Amino acid sequence: MKHNLILAGTGKTGRRIANRLTAAGHSVRTAARTGGDIHFDLDDATTWPAALEGVTAAYLVEPSLDADAENPPRIARLVTAAVAAGVSRLVLLSAPGADFEGHPLHTTDLAVRESGVEWTVLRPNWFSQNFSEAFWLPAIRSGTLALPTGEGRVPFIDAEDIADVAIAALTEDRHAGQVYELTGPRAIGFGEATELIAAASGRSLRYVDVSPDDFLQQQLSHGLPAADAERMTKLLVSISTGEGERLQDGVEQALGRAPRRFEDFVVEAAATGCWS
Numbered sequence: 001m002k003h004n005l006i007l008a009g010t011g012k013t014g015r016r017i018a019n020r021l022t023a024a025g026h027s028v029r030t031a032a033r034t035g036g037d038i039h040f041d042l043d044d045a046t047t048w049p050a051a052l053e054g055v056t057a058a059y060l061v062e063p064s065l066d067a068d069a070e071n072p073p074r075i076a077r078l079v080t081a082a083v084a085a086g087v088s089r090l091v092l093l094s095a096p097g098a099d100f101e102g103h104p105l106h107t108t109d110l111a112v113r114e115s116g117v118e119w120t121v122l123r124p125n126w127f128s129q130n131f132s133e134a135f136w137l138p139a140i141r142s143g144t145l146a147l148p149t150g151e152g153r154v155p156f157i158d159a160e161d162i163a164d165v166a167i168a169a170l171t172e173d174r175h176a177g178q179v180y181e182l183t184g185p186r187a188i189g190f191g192e193a194t195e196l197i198a199a200a201s202g203r204s205l206r207y208v209d210v211s212p213d214d215f216l217q218q219q220l221s222h223g224l225p226a227a228d229a230e231r232m233t234k235l236l237v238s239i240s241t242g243e244g245e246r247l248q249d250g251v252e253q254a255l256g257r258a259p260r261r262f263e264d265f266v267v268e269a270a271a272t273g274c275w276s
Helices: 015-022 047-051 074-084 105-113 139-141 159-171 190-201 210-223 226-240 252-254 262-271
Strands: 001-009 029-030 054-062 089-093 116-122 144-146 178-182 206-209
Touching: 001 015, 015 029, 015 054, 015 178, 047 054, 047 074, 047 252, 054 074, 074 089, 074 105, 074 159, 089 105, 089 159, 105 116, 116 159, 139 144, 144 190, 144 210, 159 178, 159 252, 178 252, 190 206, 190 262
Parallel strands: 001 029, 001 054, 054 089, 089 116, 116 178, 144 206
Antiparallel strands: none
């Protein structure tokens, strides 16, 4: 039986992909340290063969932005092992700018594109679900979202759209050799985002622009490792300068439709009670 391997199958995109493929009748194997169909550890190559056995297409996620600090990066090693095991199609969740040397995921991205098998690379902007499933959810629940993002705007991409593009790339031939830059249909500021969430959830919520140093110290006080806190601060500050504001048409290229609006995401997320 041919399998689709979903690495990080319990994550924001992985679980959506796995659930939809399974519902459509595809054979799916989720791989994760905990909670997947099979135990899989990117740092332990002895866990790889069982995950890769019988797999023809794989969805790959590098969860660490320190990926290229390793020599060679973990996904690069996994790609070599996957191709040797008979995987003939790779779909990578990457990030904007990963085609440039010096980007944290450059070597990982390049390894997939030079794998010698069919590949598709997805480079999404900031997820809409960062407000509802991770990162900013505790702040939203507290009533104050304090970030060093100024008046910067982001075309937030819905994880549902990322999943749809990934599924198409895993199951259709026409996406081979494509790099899809994925954004939502318009860029919005964090002030507007919090207003939309407040209106949909009925909660009192405000956005506060804070200095990079204040944000960094806040993250450190919460126990975040210094390197991670500095990286997150730098990424958020880049939003304030307009970096990442540009709209991309990857969703339309891949699926023939517009990406989902942030307004629609907010209404659906509020209905789940995630902000209650």
